Amino acid sequence: MTTIVEARSGPSRERAGPDAEPAVLERELTGAVLAGAVRADVLRTLVRVTGLQMRMLSAEGVPLATTDGGSGVAATVADEVLAGVAGPVVDTLDGLRATALAVRAGTTVAGVLLTVGTGDPRTRALAGAAVTALLIDAVRAGDGSDEVPPRHTPADVVAALRSGTVSPSVWAAATELGIDLRRPPAGAVLHYSGSRLRAWSTALAWLEHPVQQEARTAWTVVTGEAVLARLRSRLRLMTGDESAGDHVVAASGSHPDSPTGLARSFTEAERLLGLARARGVPLLTFGGGGVLQVLLPLPRAQLQAYVETHLGPIQERPELMATLRAWLAERGSRQSVSEQLHLHRNSVGYRVRQIKNLLGTDPLLPAASAELHLALAALDLLAADDERSRGDDEPV
The missing domain is CATH 1.10.10.2840 (PucR C-terminal helix-turn-helix domain)
Incomplete structure (x- = not known):
């Protein structure tokens, strides 16, 4: 069997066949691209080891290279795949089902790799072995990658999560902030009722946690009640209101199944915050809300x-x-x-x-x-x- 390494740089010591291991395939593809192979060669090798047709799409869902001459996907679908909120199975514009894989690393986005058909876990692992090679090819070619500029501030990221609009650039910025949107956190909100408003703003700025502030209210995300309690405690200390616990009240919503569900989580948190303030409770979470979990979604x-x-x-x-x-x-x-x-x-x-x-x-x-x-x-x-x-x- 001829591999792309043989095709570009002579015989290879490692040959990826139908029984190839993903790690071996990744080494071969990466070495081949560094030696001069291009994405079309990568796709042909993937066809040989998986038995399925391959399509490499741009970040907008437009085909860059295919092994079957097929179509891409809608731009919105490509955007959701890159943001991690869609897939792995998607519909192509020519009516086929395909398994989609985001080809990206940090802020570098090469596009979307489609395996035509709903592949099993092994097939998905073999496709994943091509990501590094495809990224190298995209960066080298200069026409298949989009460098997402770090233009989102922490406040921008929180605002986007509150609205449920998670674009690839927001996803990348959230990752840089340590927010794992593959396991979405809960929306949280904190409110300050003390008199030291400037100290409140300063405390939020020094919190080392992504926050969006509007006067007395601040929104953020938390992975659990312990994190929210720690944030509230620090803000009490930093505003000088440590002895007046009710000056900083905090609440958090449920943990959503996907990043787009964070909008609902933030709404829950805001309603719980209002209830916490009315009851004089310093901290209230969705998990500790009891029957409120049933009531919160109701209009x-x-x-x-x-x-x-x-x-x-x-x-x-x-x-x-x-x-x-x-x-x-x-x-x-x-x-x-x-x-x-x-x-x-x-x-x-x-x-x-x-x-x-x-x-x-x-x-x-x-x-x-x-x-x-x-x-x-x-x-x-x-x-x-x-x-x-x-x-x-x-x-x-």
Whole structure:
């Protein structure tokens, strides 16, 4: 079997055949390209070892070299493959299924390598062995690579993740910042309510963590609750508000399945932040949100409808609402509710009877208790959303 090394520089000591190992193939292809082989030679070798046709596309999805004369893919598909949010199986413009592989390293983007057909893991590994060779060829040729300039600041990256628009350049910039978008982190938001606004901005600048700031609020990404707690602790210390924990409040959303899902995670974090501030809680995460995990995705109209259905008869009676919360929290202990609300035990009993009559159920029945807990959480979330929409940011 003739290899591209033989074709360009004489007999080879290593010959990649159908049973080639990816590591051996990578050494052969890299050595061959350094010796003068071009991407068309690389593709022909891949056909021999995989038995499948190959197409090398530009970053825009346009064919640069193919072994079957086939078409490329839509520019949006190529962009998503390079950003890691699409693939490995894609549809070509000529109606075939293909396995796509991003050919890039850092900020150097050579394009997309297509293996026509849905290859098995071994076939994908063999295709991956060609990445280094194709990158070398692209850089040497000067017509098949796009050097992505480091034009995205950390704030730009966070802003792009918040909007769910992850382009290849954003992906590359995120990688340089240590953000692994193959395993997307959670969106997080922090809010400062103290008086040292300049110290807050300075603290964020010195945080050594990608942050987007708008006055009192800052957005970032975190891999877990421990990271968020550490960031909050540092900001408290750096703003001089270490003894006033409620001056820095933090929240984080869920971990999405893909980078585009970060937009939802940031929305969850913002809603949780509003709830944390309303409840006086310094830190609230999606994982620790309990029933809030069910409520966060729901639109406002559905939350309002649920609250009206289960709390409507007493919603405008603040004394009964307070009693219901305490009654549920204390699991029906009249003495505990009496002490908490500073009421006589008989007054607690009278209010509870009113609640039962107006709601038409006993709040302590398991099914009713679950519904009322959920309705109260929905009500809190709506109130937090109202507070967040009013906003209290000031210019720094």
